[in-house]
Structures are given as structure tokens and as C-alpha cells.
Amino acid sequence: MSLPEYHVKLPDGSIEKQTTTLNLGPTHPATHGVFQNILELDGERIVSAEQTVGYIHRAFEKIAERRPLYQITPLTDRLNYCSSPINNMGWHTTCEKLMGIKMPKRVDYLRVIIMELARISDHLICNSVVGVDTGAFTGFLYVMQYRELIYEIYEEICGSRLTTNIGRIGGFERNFNDIAFRKIEKFLEEYPKVLKEFENLFSRNRIFMERTQGIGGIDGQRALNYGFTGPNLRAAGIDYDVRVHKPYSSYEDFDFTIPVGKTGDCYDRFLVRNQEMYQSLKIIEQAYRKVQEFKGTDADVFHADAPEYYLPAKEDVYTKMEALIYHFKIVMGETNIPAGEVYHSVEGGNGELGFYLITDGGRSPYRLHFRRPCFIYYQAYSELTKGSMLSDAIITMSSLNLIAGEMDG
Amino acid sequence: MPLTNQQIIERLTEKFGQDIFDIHEPYGLLTFTITKDLNLKVLRFLYDEPDLGFTFLTDLCAVHYPDNVGKELAVVYHLHNLVENIRIRFKVFAGTEQPDVFTATGIFESANWQERETYDFYGVNFVGHPNLKRILNVDEMDYFPLRKEFPLEDQTRTDKDDEMFGRGNLIGLN
Numbered sequence: 001m002s003l004p005e006y007h008v009k010l011p012d013g014s015i016e017k018q019t020t021t022l023n024l025g026p027t028h029p030a031t032h033g034v035f036q037n038i039l040e041l042d043g044e045r046i047v048s049a050e051q052t053v054g055y056i057h058r059a060f061e062k063i064a065e066r067r068p069l070y071q072i073t074p075l076t077d078r079l080n081y082c083s084s085p086i087n088n089m090g091w092h093t094t095c096e097k098l099m100g101i102k103m104p105k106r107v108d109y110l111r112v113i114i115m116e117l118a119r120i121s122d123h124l125i126c127n128s129v130v131g132v133d134t135g136a137f138t139g140f141l142y143v144m145q146y147r148e149l150i151y152e153i154y155e156e157i158c159g160s161r162l163t164t165n166i167g168r169i170g171g172f173e174r175n176f177n178d179i180a181f182r183k184i185e186k187f188l189e190e191y192p193k194v195l196k197e198f199e200n201l202f203s204r205n206r207i208f209m210e211r212t213q214g215i216g217g218i219d220g221q222r223a224l225n226y227g228f229t230g231p232n233l234r235a236a237g238i239d240y241d242v243r244v245h246k247p248y249s250s251y252e253d254f255d256f257t258i259p260v261g262k263t264g265d266c267y268d269r270f271l272v273r274n275q276e277m278y279q280s281l282k283i284i285e286q287a288y289r290k291v292q293e294f295k296g297t298d299a300d301v302f303h304a305d306a307p308e309y310y311l312p313a314k315e316d317v318y319t320k321m322e323a324l325i326y327h328f329k330i331v332m333g334e335t336n337i338p339a340g341e342v343y344h345s346v347e348g349g350n351g352e353l354g355f356y357l358i359t360d361g362g363r364s365p366y367r368l369h370f371r372r373p374c375f376i377y378y379q380a381y382s383e384l385t386k387g388s389m390l391s392d393a394i395i396t397m398s399s400l401n402l403i404a405g406e407m408d409g
Numbered sequence: 410m411p412l413t414n415q416q417i418i419e420r421l422t423e424k425f426g427q428d429i430f431d432i433h434e435p436y437g438l439l440t441f442t443i444t445k446d447l448n449l450k451v452l453r454f455l456y457d458e459p460d461l462g463f464t465f466l467t468d469l470c471a472v473h474y475p476d477n478v479g480k481e482l483a484v485v486y487h488l489h490n491l492v493e494n495i496r497i498r499f500k501v502f503a504g505t506e507q508p509d510v511f512t513a514t515g516i517f518e519s520a521n522w523q524e525r526e527t528y529d530f531y532g533v534n535f536v537g538h539p540n541l542k543r544i545l546n547v548d549e550m551d552y553f554p555l556r557k558e559f560p561l562e563d564q565t566r567t568d569k570d571d572e573m574f575g576r577g578n579l580i581g582l583n
């Protein structure tokens with residue numbers, strides 16, 4: 001796109017520049033110093049944008065090279081911390097793929113429930129923050145109580161809320177309790193209505209539409225070239241979803257559709273995320289029903305039979321020699337991992353979250369690389385905002401759902 | 410008929426012959442190594458040929474093998490054909506003495522930051538990259554931290570040597 005001539009006219013011979021340099025922010029919670037956008041402005045119009053990332057880089061890939069596998073799970077929490085359970089499950093499934101551990105169906109379904117809850121909490125924050133940036137605070141506060149409910153469900157399952165470290169390689173640390181199931185039921189019952197109200201508040205709202213339609217748009221080919229994945233790619237009209245293309249955790253057992261947009265702008269991204277929340281609800285409902293179908297001893301299955309990697313029950317550790325040995329070996333990180341090379345990815349809140357793991361037969365990875373969707377598509381930000389107004393840059397940023405933790409790794 | 414690993418490798422060997430080697434399929438993912446200077450030609454071939462159509466660069470990263478003298482750094486590309494839904498992985502090896510590899514930014518915009526990241530951590534010099542500077546680490550850093558010669562732990566510690574991780578003396582730790 002060719003820009004018009006600069007609007008600011010300087011007197012002849014002036015050495016001032018015609019554009020204004022602006023350090024954008026703080027608007028997004030992460031612009032309080034975690035990442036930086038330097039804009040060149042002509043009046044209110046953006047001439048160019050330069051992004052700087054890396055302020056919360058924590059060297060996870062290096063740290064992972066000195067840790068046993070189970071100690072890497074807490075590192076993955078801190079990638080996209082709005083949906084850490086997906087990252088945890090992604091890591092567990094990667095390790096299981098490497099070691100060839102087959103999960104019982106019930107564990108897969110429980111995982112699906114948790115991952116879809118996490119996806120809802122991720123999308124819900126993103127969409128409500130887009131609302132906040134267009135001047136509508138109500139939606140944000142209203143849906144927040146349902147994120148709280150999701151966090152309470154995590155709490156029942158693993159004891160923590162934000163950085164969950166949920167599950168283990170080989171299953172869950174314990175079975176879901178009744179309170180967890182009751183809370184999931186409560187969520188399934190109440191949330192659809194809330195989501196509908198939330199949608200009504202925005203999707204046909206004149207102000208919201210004017211602020212988001214045609215803003216920060218990208219076409220499908222460009223989005224692919226920029227490595228977009230997840231809702232941002234789907235908003236541009238390309239129906240790539242890892243859950244369908246490379247199913248993991250028995251996603252092939254569920255019936256759901258992939259919502260796609262057309263223009264790839266902020267409005268389409270908003271709609272795609274909203275529709276995905278409905279689809280996630282549909283998946284949770286099916287998974288919940290499937291879990292309820294397990295009766296008797298089948299209903300107590302919450303982990304695979306993988307004694308070398310899965311911590312034995314505490315009472316066994318005190319009474320059985322085998323269990324004691326495995327307990328010691330796992331806790332001390334003395335289990336040798338089979339040598340191999342594996343790439344595995346899951347559909348994270350922001351797109352394809354990949355784990356490229358190389359092991360050499362030692363007790364920690366030889367190399368672990370995270371494919372962090374945010375980091376890859378944030379490159380497009382300067383192209384998306386070029387020529388738009390300053391206030392559009394802010395909405396574009398929040399509707400891309402940039403999570404600094406995932407960006408910096 | 411869906412595209413198979415076998416067909417892909419046939420097409421590639423037909424075009425590039427002996428420059429494609431070390432072909433294997435760990436966990437079903439076609440993996441091969443190519444001569445360093447051919448990386449762009451192979452990427453372009455995989456991208457342009459209508460029956461191959463690897464138009465999505467999933468991931469680009471590097472691995473350091475200090476014992477592999479002369480070819481210490483591996484740059485790993487993961488490509489995805491979204492229509493046929495098939496992934497492949499290929500590697501090029503470069504020495505730390507002169508780690509020059511051609512940039513993929515001409516084909517994939519997404520390679521830009523991924524190559525900067527790879528440069529930042531491994532020092533791979535992507536020839537032709539428009540803006541090859543550090544991205545996650547501080548600009549003043551004068552080493553490439555993910556290379557194996559930089560141990561993570563405090564070097565004065567004796568209780569946590571690499572024996573504990575099952576692979577004996579790591580270079581740089583002694």
C-alpha cells in the first residue's frame with residue numbers, strides 16, 4: 001500500500017523529521033515493559049512499527065537440557081500462561097509419543113475436558129480484552145467470573161490455578177473428584193448463556209463493528225507465509241486446526257467443526273474465537289458424557305501403566321520394593337529416556353504449539369525446541385498496522401492475543 | 410491419491426540425487442539431510458512443485474553437536490503441506506568455524522524471526538537475511554548461549570555434574 005505524503009509540513013530548511021516516534025503503551029498488560037513497540041507516526045497514521053521482544057526471555061530451552069522430563073512441565077506452564085493446561089498436556093503427549101506410552105481412553109477424555117476448558121479461558125480473556133480496548137469494560141468483568149470457575153476446576157484437579165503443572169507424563173496425578181465434576185456440570189450449564197450474552201454485547205454492536213472491521217486484516221496466503229496458526233489463521237479463511245489434522249488425545253472421537261472467517265481482521269478474529277468457545281463447549285459436553293460412561297473399575301483409571309515414568313502411589317512406595325525403586329528413580333531423575341527425535345504439536349490457545357525433542361539416551365533432553373505460535377505471528381504486526389490509525393494498532397495487538405511468556409520462551 | 414513419504418523422497422532424489430542422504434522416518438516423519446548449499450533450492454522446489462506443495466514453514470531451529478567436527482551445527486526445517494496434511498523435516502549441517510547458511514526469508518516471512526532466534530542462540534549466519542541481529546538476548550552478548558560449551562549450572566558446583574544426567578563428561582564442564 002502506498003502511503004500519502006506526510007501531513008506534517010515543515011518550513012524549508014528544517015532539520016526536524018516529519019514523523020513522530022512513539023513508544024506505544026502501556027495498553028496491553030504486557031506492554032508495561034515486557035515488550036515494546038516503537039511506532040513512527042505521521043499525525044495519527046502509522047508509517048512503520050518496530051517490535052522488540054525478549055524482555056522476559058527465561059532460557060527454557062537451555063534449562064530443559066539439564067532437567068528430567070517431569071521437571072520440564074512447570075517450564076511449559078509459563079509459555080502461554082492464559083492456557084497453561086494445554087501446554088502441559090502438549091508436553092506430556094510429546095513425551096508419551098517419544099516413549100510409546102499408550103493412554104487409556106478415559107485419560108484422553110479427561111485431558112480433552114481440561115484442554116478445552118483452558119481454550120475457553122484463553123479465548124475469553126482475549127475477546128473480552130478486545131472489548132476493553134474498544135471501550136467496553138462490562139463484558140470483561142462479566143465473563144471473568146467464569147474464568148474464575150474454570151480456575152476452580154483446575155484447583156480441584158491439581159491444586160493450582162494459573163501455572164497449573166497439571167497431570168503427569170502417563171496420566172493425571174489423581175482422579176477427578178466429585179466437586180470437579182460438579183463444577184464442570186455447573187460450567188456447562190451456565191456458561192453458554194453467558195457467552196451468548198457476551199456475544200450479543202459485541203457482535204452486532206455498531207461501535208464495536210466500526211472499530212474492528214477492516215482493521216488489522218491479512219489475507220490467507222499472507223497469513224500462511226507469516227506462519228500464522230490457530231484462530232488468527234482461521235480468521236483469514238484457512239481451516240487448519242491441529243486437533244483435526246493431526247489428532248492427539250483422541251480428538252478424533254469428537255464431533256465439532258472448525259469455524260473460519262474471511263477477512264482476517266480484528267472482527268473476524270473476534271468471531272472465530274467466540275465460535276470456537278461454542279465448539280469447545282460442545283467437545284467438553286461430549287467428553288464429559290463419555291467419561292460418565294465408564295463404570296466400576298474403569299471409572300478409576302486416571303493413568304497409564306507406565307511404571308518407569310509414572311510415580312507409583314504413595315502407599316505402594318512404603319510397602320512394595322518395585323514401587324520404592326521406581327519412586328526413587330523418577331524423583332531423582334535417574335530414568336534414562338530412549339534416544340529419539342520427535343516433533344509433536346497441539347492446538348494451543350494461539351495456534352500450533354510444537355515441541356521438537358531430541359534425546360540421546362541420557363536423562364534429560366539433548367535439545368528441546370518450543371514452536372511458540374505467538375513469537376512467529378507477531379512478526380506480522382508491523383505489516384498489519386502499517387497505514388492504520390494509532391488507536392487501531394492497540395486493537396490489533398489485543399486481538400492477535402500476544403502473550404509475552406509464549407513469545408519469549 | 411494422498412502424498413506419501415515414498416513419493417516425496419523419489420521426487421527429491423530424482424531432482425537432487427546424491428545431495429539428499431541420511432533418509433529415515435522417526436515416528437513416521439520423513440527426515441533427511443541435504444548438502445548445505447542446497448537448502449534454498451530444496452525449499453524452493455518443495456514450495457513450487459504443485460504435487461509437493463510444502464508452503465508452510467512450521468518450525469526452524471538449530472541443534473549443536475560439538476562432537477561432529479566440521480559439521481557442529483544442524484539447522485532443522487519442519488515443513489507442512491496443509492492440503493495433503495503431511496509434514497517433513499530436513500537438516501543442513503554447518504561448521505562453527507564458518508556457519509553460513511542461506512536464509513529462507515525470501516520464501517517464508519515467518520523465517521525472519523526464527524532465523525534471528527537461531528542466530529541469537531547458535532550463531533548460525535544466515536546469508537542474505539535482511540536484519541540478522543539478536544532478538545531475545547541482549548545485543549551486547551558476545552557468545553551463543555545454547556551451544557553445548559556453555560553449561561547452565563554454576564561451574565563451581567561439584568554436586569551436579571553431568572554424570573547425574575547419564576552421559577558422562579560434557580565438554581566445557583571439566
